[in-house]
Amino acid sequence: MNSIILTGQLICRSDEENAAVVELLPRHIELTLAEPGCVSFAVEQSDDPWIWDVTECFKDARSYDLHQARVQASEWGHATADIERSYTISGL
Secondary structure: OOOEEEEEEEEOOOHHHHHHHHHHHHHHHHHHHOOOOEEEEEEEEOOOOOEEEEEEEEOOHHHHHHHHHHHHHOHHHHHOOOOEEEEEEEOO
8 A cells, every 4th residue: 555645836826826725725724634544734835925835645545536536526626726736646
């Protein structure tokens, strides 16, 4: 059973995109950390206020896939769907 590790950045292109991240991120983090199989999850603003560093770890591919499905259907998923993401995923 391989852990799934995602690292990268969420890259906002406007004040509106960044405001959505700021508003919805605390709940998104709370819900993600409560998911079965979530080992760690962090999203932190970088030196550039429109770029957010993302690091997450899930115990296996199934827990990662369930996380992705929940996120896509969530308020966070809908509000941030058009924000650019640059991620590297290992363990899949």
